[in-house]
Amino acid sequence: MRRVVVTGLGLVTPLGADVETAWKNIVAAKSGAATITRFDATDFHSNYACEVKPADHEYGFDPGKRVDHKIQRQVDPFIVYGIDAAGQAIEDAGLLDMTEEERFRAGCSIGAGIGGLPGIESESLVLAEKGPKRVSPHFVHGRLINLISGQVSIKYGLMGPNHAVVTACSTGAHSIGDAARMIAMDDADIMLAGGAEGAICPIGIAGFGQARALSTNFRDDPTRASRPWDQDRDGFVMGEGAGVVVLEEYERAKKRGAKIYAEVVGYGLSGDAYHVTAPHPEGSGAYRSMQMAMKKSGLDFGDIDYINAHGTSTPLGDELELGGVRRLFGNAIGTLSMSSTKSAIGHLLGGAGAVESIFCILAMRDQVAPPTLNLDNPSDNCAGVDLVPHQAKQRKIKAVLNNSFGFGGTNASLVMKAV
């Protein structure tokens, strides 16, 4: 099997719309959570979220930088975030000037969990109020999940595999894992891989609220709401944004002198076969997903220095995941650090696994484990595990594991290591 490395990164997050800004704010323990500004959420289950900030904000997002005005009008925010993150990644990798032959072998695997919820909501209202002849002709292809991959392939002329994963909150990790396999299996030499989400809209907040998934107790200070493993955690905080990496076949990357961030060495997938929203009570799916990724990686458990947990700040999930890590890693859990960056940027749903994989890569680059915010009183069964509370921690990080789990009982784990 061919080796696969990461040679480019792109991020749009609630704490910054480029890789360095977002990472700097993550390491500085900032929170992206605040009262929702997109609509009046006063009467909703939760009135706070981690929104991508407007262009005039200190770390805001300027959609005009990489996305044409016309396309911005036609598509949902998740597609705009995805196009921009993909653009950052391909620029970072130095691959803007590929030949046609190279572009035949370069593809996209950028998914989302939900897709264009804000646009589905608003055009449904147009349909109800004004009738079918007022629905936008761009309605369908401006909302479809695979249209990040579609738009990016058109913009950059990428004619290789064009794929889009839809596995709820594990989309980003599955996207990278699947794309890495396409390169390993010689279907492509280069893949833009990742995930995006933009579902902070009335129907999105209402829907997750009704599913009893959202944090609701922190209206007075939303920055305290996302608190994985803390005893006062009460649900996740919705985030939005995108993460995209450039994956490249190792020999090719080496030959062209590319900057190599990391090698993707392990990928695991599993299903809980248990419940649509609740995790398996023994964390069985999570355990098997991590186990498969570790086995594929050829690494020992003691080699993993950092785990970026799924850790959404929900009452059930956080401890079950930790239990799975403890069972799988045994004594090696004592030497690693494990944190949840969802404490800072919320849950990016389909974007989460990709954004967090990028944080894992940066943790290796800078030898620093990003913190778990608000971890004031860890749950009882967290003893003996470094969950990096409150502040980032300088430490050796040579290999990392990233977990993502989604509704439907879908699980993905990625193992990456420094080259």
Added chain:
Amino acid sequence: MANQEEITQRVAALVVDHLGVDAGEVKPEASFIDDLGADSLDIVELVMAFEEEFGVEIPDDAAEKITTVGDAVAYISEHQEG
């Protein structure tokens, strides 16, 4: 009832907004597809916007004949209700 000049200005504003082109490019003879980068769906959307803005109905067979900015202004001038 809007006069020709006012219609031209309002049409131009819609074209700039929908197609993301510079106002200077939106001349009467400019073709939506050949000069302003529109595709067939963009024209469907523009025609919808004209209908909303001016309260006119533009049937599909008439919409097919609107290929330039000037065509749109002329159609709206003739058919708007006063």
